[in-house]
Amino acid sequence: MADHEATAHHHEHHPEDPQAQATRRAILQAAIGVSAGAAVLSTLWVGAGLVPREEKIPSKEPVAAGDILVFATGPKAEQEITLDDLRAAQGEKIPFIIAFPKSPENVVKKDLITNTLMVILADPAKMSPETKQYASPEGVLAYSAVCKHLGCTVSQWQNDTWLCPCHGGKYDIYNQAKVVGGPVPAPVPQLPIKVEGGKVVVAGEFLGKPGADV
């Protein structure tokens, strides 16, 4: 009731025709709409500051031909992997080594997750022809170690298959990391390898896209 009176009062002081009122309402609505839109846009604009900046640093460069593989973990971290290391690993529970590439300028490229690699000395006789083609004659093989499923490091070994501990993804290393179990959508890419002077050297690009497939 009080509201009604107030409105009536208002009308007495500012007599206006309905036409003008409608126009004014339209203008007000447009103004509100525009400013709300502008507010949302500017918030998004400010929010863009939350998107992290990509830093270009040498330790974040992707693996490239000519890189030397080094230990990624353990007491020998960042030391170059030799054929002897791989031979020693052969009999172990985990017969492969998790590695990072090191550029010819001696920068270990450890800040790019997709540079996490697995390297193993395997029996060339067991390998499929395509696999063998990108392995060294001695049988040194390398793959991206980042699981295609959700990006864990594939770090276990069970009954001659390479196993991801997170959700049980299994890869056949003798056959271009073909998926033989688990929820993994695709094989991890192989990395061409050669051995030079006892060191493990990258011979080319990944044969596919490394990293989780999401």
Add this chain to the structure above:
Amino acid sequence: MYQWLDDRLSIGKLYAKAFRKAFPVHHSFFLGEITLFSFITLVLTGIFLTLNYEPSIRPVSGSLSGGQEVPAAYYSILYIDSLPFGAVLRSLHHWAAHIMIAAAFLHMLRIHLTGAYKNPRELNWIVGVFLLVLSIITAFTGYALPFDNYALTATKIGYEIGAAAPWVGKLLSDILFAGELSPTNAQTIPRLFPIHVLWLPLALIGLIGAHLTIMIKQKHTQPKYAEKVAPGKIVGVPLFPQQAAMMGILFLVYIAVTTFIAGAFLAHPVQAFGPPTANTPPVKPDWYFMWIYGILQIIPANWRFEFLGATFGPQFWGGILVPTIIILGALAIPFLDYAKNKQRYLELPSQHPFRTSFVIGMLMFYIMSTLAGYKVDLSLSNGLLWVLVFIVPVITGVVSYIIMKAVYGKDWNQEVEVKLIGKGSAADD
């Protein structure tokens, strides 16, 4: 003194209005309070933790790490653990988070089973659903803070699931974690830290405030017996002093029990996991994520297609779509099952066999998909798990419906009769 305060704050009025608020007496009504106590415990222990935590991964070394260079965040956890009761308080923070989520879940179950979400309480149900989801998100953002190998690997899975959302996923994950989650990303911890200790807790406090205000305004639903004892009246004990005393005692019991748990089962031994390395350990999520983890394991890897530049793959189906459907379903419940008139009394689960068996079926789904999380450990086959996760809950629901109808069917017709007679005689008076 009292007079002075009363003049300014009109305590008398407040006392009459707020402090006399009636609390129904039933032990299941304490679940909400336990959730609140957990939150309070989390804030208090959280304050202690923030004061000793360094949100950075700059390399530091010291006696605690045996001279080894480790990320500062990791080192500060070693430091906290070395303080008197430090490890217990950190453990208490961990367990209180688990208890909060469990208690909130059970609280919600109680509301669901008794139909307490019906008119006029739909809004508070919605606030409650958001509270539960937000609590889980808050817990998740705390995972990575100790910055040990286990924590980082577990968080990484969350990162990839988030990134699986079509179109915006990668962007959102990158915003939350400040870029790709990796042992060497120096921006991640400085970003997660304020989100975990400031912004999400603030949001939680706001929602809890709204939840309680609405509850006080709308009053508790009354237990069923109240209808017989004093129809149309509010039955219960007043907030002050009776309920307050009970709450105080319950809080002390809560603190005693959780502190005992925290001391007896020290949570998350960072020292055993070590700082993050390129080699990730096998991880399992916490129990409240286990069902998602299970579903992720049973969705075939080849269920994927591209659409307008976005990939819809297993991570999306299991990690995003299923939880979203369940959350939306939970939000829709008070609108699918509503009451025309305002609901004052709780309903007996036995009198609502459909709803009750639906809840039992959903619980079965939760249990079975959690079981699927142990697929590798128990070497269960995918076919079996599909049956367990998607068929067993339906069967359970149907069977419990039939049983409930058979067992309670008669009784409840009788009760309806009794009620009608009761009403009739009341009208005669």
